[in-house]
Amino acid sequence: MTSQAPQAPPEQITYANLLFYGSWGAIAILLITFFVYVSGVFESYIPINEISQYWSMPVSQYVQEANIPIGWGWATLIGKGDFLNFIGIVLLAGMTIVCYIVILPYYIKQKDIAFVVLIILEVLVLCLGASGIFGTGGH
Amino acid sequence: MILFFFCFVLGIIAVLAGVGGGVLYVPLVSGFFPFHLDFVRGTGLLVALAGALAAGPGLLKRNFANLRLALPVALIASSCAIVGALVGLALPTNIIQIALGATIIFIALLITFSKNVERPVVEKQDGIGGALKMAGAYLEPSTGELIEWKTHRTLPGLLLFIVIGFMAGMFGLGAGWANVPVLNLLMGAPLKLSVGTSKFLLSITDTSAAWIYLNQGCVIPLMAVPSIVGLMLGSFVGVRILAVAKPKVIRYIVISVLLFAGIKALLKGLGI
Numbered sequence: 001m002t003s004q005a006p007q008a009p010p011e012q013i014t015y016a017n018l019l020f021y022g023s024w025g026a027i028a029i030l031l032i033t034f035f036v037y038v039s040g041v042f043e044s045y046i047p048i049n050e051i052s053q054y055w056s057m058p059v060s061q062y063v064q065e066a067n068i069p070i071g072w073g074w075a076t077l078i079g080k081g082d083f084l085n086f087i088g089i090v091l092l093a094g095m096t097i098v099c100y101i102v103i104l105p106y107y108i109k110q111k112d113i114a115f116v117v118l119i120i121l122e123v124l125v126l127c128l129g130a131s132g133i134f135g136t137g138g139h
Numbered sequence: 140m141i142l143f144f145f146c147f148v149l150g151i152i153a154v155l156a157g158v159g160g161g162v163l164y165v166p167l168v169s170g171f172f173p174f175h176l177d178f179v180r181g182t183g184l185l186v187a188l189a190g191a192l193a194a195g196p197g198l199l200k201r202n203f204a205n206l207r208l209a210l211p212v213a214l215i216a217s218s219c220a221i222v223g224a225l226v227g228l229a230l231p232t233n234i235i236q237i238a239l240g241a242t243i244i245f246i247a248l249l250i251t252f253s254k255n256v257e258r259p260v261v262e263k264q265d266g267i268g269g270a271l272k273m274a275g276a277y278l279e280p281s282t283g284e285l286i287e288w289k290t291h292r293t294l295p296g297l298l299l300f301i302v303i304g305f306m307a308g309m310f311g312l313g314a315g316w317a318n319v320p321v322l323n324l325l326m327g328a329p330l331k332l333s334v335g336t337s338k339f340l341l342s343i344t345d346t347s348a349a350w351i352y353l354n355q356g357c358v359i360p361l362m363a364v365p366s367i368v369g370l371m372l373g374s375f376v377g378v379r380i381l382a383v384a385k386p387k388v389i390r391y392i393v394i395s396v397l398l399f400a401g402i403k404a405l406l407k408g409l410g411i
Contacts, residue, residue, distance in 0.1 A: 005278035006285065008199060012206050016199035019342070023192035027371070034364040051361050052173075058232060059177035063356040071354050085360035086353075092189060093353060096346045103206075114271060115210065122214045122343070129221050129350040 011106035015099045022095040030088030042081035071132030097126045142172065143365035146186070150373020151380060152393060159341065160370045161187030161313030163393070166243045166400035169236075170407070174362060176232055176239075180311030181357030182366050184349040187313030189367045190374060191341035202277035203335030208290065208328060211271055213340055215297055216304030216314070217347035223308025224351035233408045239310050240405025246316045247397035250390070253320050261291045261327035268293040268326075277332060288329050296326040308348035313341050 008016070036042060046054065046066055054062045063070060069077065077083040100123050107115040128134075146160075149167065153160045165183040169176050198204035227235060264274065274289035290296070299321050307314040318337035322328045328336065352358065 004285075006202060006276045008202050009206070012199050012202075015206065016196040019192060019199070020196035023189070023195075027189065027193070027367075030364055031368065034360065034368075037360060048361060051359060055178055055359055055362060056173045056175050058175055059181075059228070059355055059357050062175075062177075068356045070356050082360050085364060086358075089185065089353065089358060089360075089363065092185070092192060093346055093349050095192060096343050112272075118210050118214055122210070122217065125214065125218050125221070126343075126347055126350070129217075129347040130354075132354045134221070134225055134351055134354065 009106075011103040014106070015103050018099050018102055019095060022098060023092060026088050026091035026095065028088075029091060030085065033084045033088055037081040037085055040081065042079065042084060044082045045077050045080040046082060048082075094130065097123060097130070100126070140365070142168075142362065143369040145171075146366045146369030147373040147376075150370040150375075151377040153370070153374065153377065155377055155380060155390075159187055159313040159315040159338075160190050160374070161311065161341075161345075162243075162246060162316055163396070164366065164370065165310060165312050166239065166397065166404055168366070169239075170400050170403045176235060177228065177352075177357050178359055178362060180227065181349070181352030181355075182359075182363045183311035183313070184307075184345045184352060185358065185363055186366050186370050187311075187341050188345040188349055189371060191313075191338055191345065193371060193374075195339045195342050198335040198339050201335075202275060203331055204339035205275050205332060205336055207271065207275065208273050208322070208332070209336050209340050209343070211273075212297065212300050212322075213343040215300045216307065216340065216344040219301050219304030220308030220344050220348035221351055223305035223310075224348040225308075226305075227309035227311075228351070228355055228357075233410065235309070236404050236408030238408075240401045240403070240408055242306065242310060242312070243397055243401030243404060247394050247401060249316060249320070250397070251394055253324075255319065255323050255330050255333070258286065258329045259323065259327040261289050263291065264289040265291050265293050267297070275332075279331070286329055286331075288327075288332060290326045290328060292325050292327065296321055299325065304344055307341075307344050308351070311348070311352065314344060315341060 054066055074083050074086050100119050104119050149163050153163050161183045164186050165179055169179040268290040276285055276287045279286050303314045303317040315337045318340055319333045322333035323330050
């Protein structure tokens, strides 16, 4: 006898839907901005034919020699073809934070204190990682 | 273009062998392309992240990934992934190469000898698992059977995610290779749920570490975008080939490739 598939909890469905539209949207943006970048419509911060000079260096040397901004400094160069790609990348990396914030009310409604605390802590951890506070240093 | 096709093939192989893209991407791309390990690790995390984000919705909706199981584990793993990423970027490259080589060889051996259990027996749920309501059910499509599950040995499982998260951040590998045995063999989650939750878990763990690499300048779009897209397209093709392929043969090929890549990274780190 076959059983009926158990319904996923509503917060799980909400998370899944948001993740679906958010991540595929981010990947679509990534593809569009990449084609804009390689087509040369926008001037690149580092010309495409010069990138190969840098990609075998340690990141600290690359940042110094190519004068690459660290932390959220890339946002000031968003008009450049190469840094335009960061929109999609940042959306991909930011989707989880958005999903966590959206499902928080479900656990508050259920008075599930443990998961409310877990979610708030996770959002704080991810925001700390994303903040760029740790954006300096390197070897 | 070469990188795109290389990643496309990697994506196919990863699906057929049942491993994540990151674990193949980092050792192989750092071994065979001129990119510095810092950029390879940053891109490796984005590759694993994109794959996990794309797979996550389907897994969550079908209950093959479970938020109750994933969220507590994710908090530990993602916090430690940040620490791992910071340590990984602070250490000299040759030390990271040596540690990466040793880890890749260990992963190859783990894949060879690890005997995951389809449905582990959990007689009694432990206190932490019970308090966090780590239990649920899903429908096994191949048999039409309702599989109910709960966890045990939750505390040692959670503690192991400290190490898993740290290594994921340090090497940019993703961590499916370690998530699955811990969830399945130690915590007693069924294999299908372990694989699904592990994949979803990467979308959280890798996010935290990816931000560190991103903020330090380790992402070069000309390298990252073809890698992400190539691996994702390869994964889609891989899923279709899976129906007709002999995964066991592919598995042995992957183990051999990982051993080769691990030894290569180890020798590179030792300057040999």
